[in-house]
Amino acid sequence: MEGATLSLEGIRAGYGDFQALFDVGLKVSPGEAVGVVGPNGAGKTTLLRVISGMLRPKAGTARFGSTDIAATPAHMLPGIGIAHVPENRRLFPHLTVEENLKVGAYIPAARRRYAEREAYVFDMFPRLKERRHQLAGTMSGGEQQMCAIGRALMSSPRILLLDEPSAGLAPLVVAQVFALVQRIRAEGLTVLIVEQNVAQVLRVVDRAYVLDAGHVVAEGSSAALASDPKIRSAFLGGH
Amino acid sequence: MDPFLLEAIVNGILLGGVFALPVLGLNLVFGVVDVVWLCYAELVMVGMYCVWFLHTQAGWPLSLAFAACLPVVAMLGLLLHLLVVKPLLGSPPITQVLATGGVLFILQGGAMLTFGTDFRSLGVEMPPMEVGEIFVSGTKLVAFVAALVSAAGLWAFLKFTYVGTAIRAIARDREVMPLMGVDPQRIYLVASAVGGGLAGLAACLLVVQLDVHPFIGLSFGPITFMICVMGGLGNMLGGFLAAFLMGVIISTGGFWWNTEMSYVVAFVFFIVVMFARPRGLFAR
Numbered sequence: 001m002e003g004a005t006l007s008l009e010g011i012r013a014g015y016g017d018f019q020a021l022f023d024v025g026l027k028v029s030p031g032e033a034v035g036v037v038g039p040n041g042a043g044k045t046t047l048l049r050v051i052s053g054m055l056r057p058k059a060g061t062a063r064f065g066s067t068d069i070a071a072t073p074a075h076m077l078p079g080i081g082i083a084h085v086p087e088n089r090r091l092f093p094h095l096t097v098e099e100n101l102k103v104g105a106y107i108p109a110a111r112r113r114y115a116e117r118e119a120y121v122f123d124m125f126p127r128l129k130e131r132r133h134q135l136a137g138t139m140s141g142g143e144q145q146m147c148a149i150g151r152a153l154m155s156s157p158r159i160l161l162l163d164e165p166s167a168g169l170a171p172l173v174v175a176q177v178f179a180l181v182q183r184i185r186a187e188g189l190t191v192l193i194v195e196q197n198v199a200q201v202l203r204v205v206d207r208a209y210v211l212d213a214g215h216v217v218a219e220g221s222s223a224a225l226a227s228d229p230k231i232r233s234a235f236l237g238g239h
Numbered sequence: 240m241d242p243f244l245l246e247a248i249v250n251g252i253l254l255g256g257v258f259a260l261p262v263l264g265l266n267l268v269f270g271v272v273d274v275v276w277l278c279y280a281e282l283v284m285v286g287m288y289c290v291w292f293l294h295t296q297a298g299w300p301l302s303l304a305f306a307a308c309l310p311v312v313a314m315l316g317l318l319l320h321l322l323v324v325k326p327l328l329g330s331p332p333i334t335q336v337l338a339t340g341g342v343l344f345i346l347q348g349g350a351m352l353t354f355g356t357d358f359r360s361l362g363v364e365m366p367p368m369e370v371g372e373i374f375v376s377g378t379k380l381v382a383f384v385a386a387l388v389s390a391a392g393l394w395a396f397l398k399f400t401y402v403g404t405a406i407r408a409i410a411r412d413r414e415v416m417p418l419m420g421v422d423p424q425r426i427y428l429v430a431s432a433v434g435g436g437l438a439g440l441a442a443c444l445l446v447v448q449l450d451v452h453p454f455i456g457l458s459f460g461p462i463t464f465m466i467c468v469m470g471g472l473g474n475m476l477g478g479f480l481a482a483f484l485m486g487v488i489i490s491t492g493g494f495w496w497n498t499e500m501s502y503v504v505a506f507v508f509f510i511v512v513m514f515a516r517p518r519g520l521f522a523r
Binding site for chain 2: 073
């Protein structure tokens with residue numbers, strides 16, 4: 001499938017009376033890797049939930065290519081190429097690795113290409129191939145994160161949304177996860193990644209948005225943000 | 240071993256096979272939709288009337304009557320979901336239980352108005368078979384084999400198909416399913432139709448053994464719920480195994496004491512299990 005641009009304008013969203021996002025705008029062009037960084041509670045997860053249809057925005061427009069995300073049922077969005085690896089991975093712990101991948105290939109277009117996609121995922125994550133018959137819940141955190149990313153890749157997405165892929169993982173495993181993100185984007189897949197691990201994520205993305213208390217407070221290229229004194233002192237523990 | 244005890248055990252296992260189908264159906268619907276169909280045994284009752292009516296009144300061959308019973312009760316399961324359960328999906332569990340309980344009385348009353356309170360018999364009985372020292376009812380044996388084959392078919396559906404895998408997944412995490420392109424509402428429909436279909440199958444197996452009347456559901460409904468809870472509500476394998484355990488307890492209880500006492504023994508066993516393992520015999 002060819003690329004499509006993700007664009008959000010004036011997005012307001014929240015839960016009940018609590019507003020988590022205030023007039024957030026964001027754009028991700030085909031082939032780009034974009035990061036969203038910010039402290040805990042800044043609204044990063046809410047932003048991804050709006051893009052994958054898990055949460056309806058209260059105002060603003062969200063489009064992916066020609067599709068109005070806010071007007072499309074959430075379960076139709078994987079069909080137009082949006083794949084979301086949610087916070088805390090949300091694997092099915094009582095199903096095997098292979099069954100988790102199978103649920104990831106639920107949409108008709110993915111079922112037709114199941115063998116090809118599974119081979120692709122197993123090539124990228126050889127550990128998953130070794131453990132294909134193991135229950136997902138019995139694997140280590142890093143392996144589970146790989147399984148969650150693999151499950152999302154089964155649908156041949158055009159954009160991959162990653163929510164805190166490094167959360168709860170040992171530093172060595174975090175490095176592996178980011179190396180994989182780099183590989184995925186090198187293959188031309190558009191990536192939008194939400195992270196608290198600012199230093200690491202700025203090394204693998206082209207551009208990033210800084211979110212704080214539901215507002216976009218800064219945006220720019222990774223290099224510019226990494227050298228911005230304000231960002232450094234706020235997130236990178238810099239001098 | 241005493242041949243009569245052996246016969247009681249064998250009969251218990253055969254009885255367990257008949258319990259197994261409604262237990263699987265109830266567990267499937269509860270696991271997926273998170274609603275207990277209190278009127279499940281009454282769906283079976285409707286299926287039994289359906290077979291009885293088509294065979295003895297409309298003159299259909301028994302095989303055709305069986306074949307018609309499945310889609311009829313599956314459709315009833317669909318309607319139950321669409322008309323009663325779906326509008327109450329966000330309601331407190333007590334509301335849902337009372338609503339499906341209301342359907343129980345509607346189905347009972349409807350059957351009474353339509354067919355009266357007479358016991359209706361299909362009038363088919365296969366000769367008992369002599370196996371070694373014991374006699375086994377041919378009808379019960381056929382019903383048992385059919386129940387096992389159906390359970391195996393259900394297992395294969397849940398294990399090997401995309402929809403079946405999604406059904407097992409959704410039982411654990413509803414909210415995340417749309418991210419995989421799964422529409423939970425559609426999975427609920429599939430589970431309700433399959434749950435209804437299993438009630439239809441159970442009806443075919445029961446109607447050859449028992450006379451049907453409007454209150455027949457009361458004779459196996461409570462025990463079905465008990466088995467589900469004992470195996471762990473929503474736990475398909477646990478319920479399946481508990482069905483056989485319960486069948487053997489009831490049957491051997493009848494051997495040691497008498498048939499009335501056998502149900503008392505079964506309920507006492509159930510209470511003991513609930514104290515020892517409140518989340519079910521096979522909860523992990």
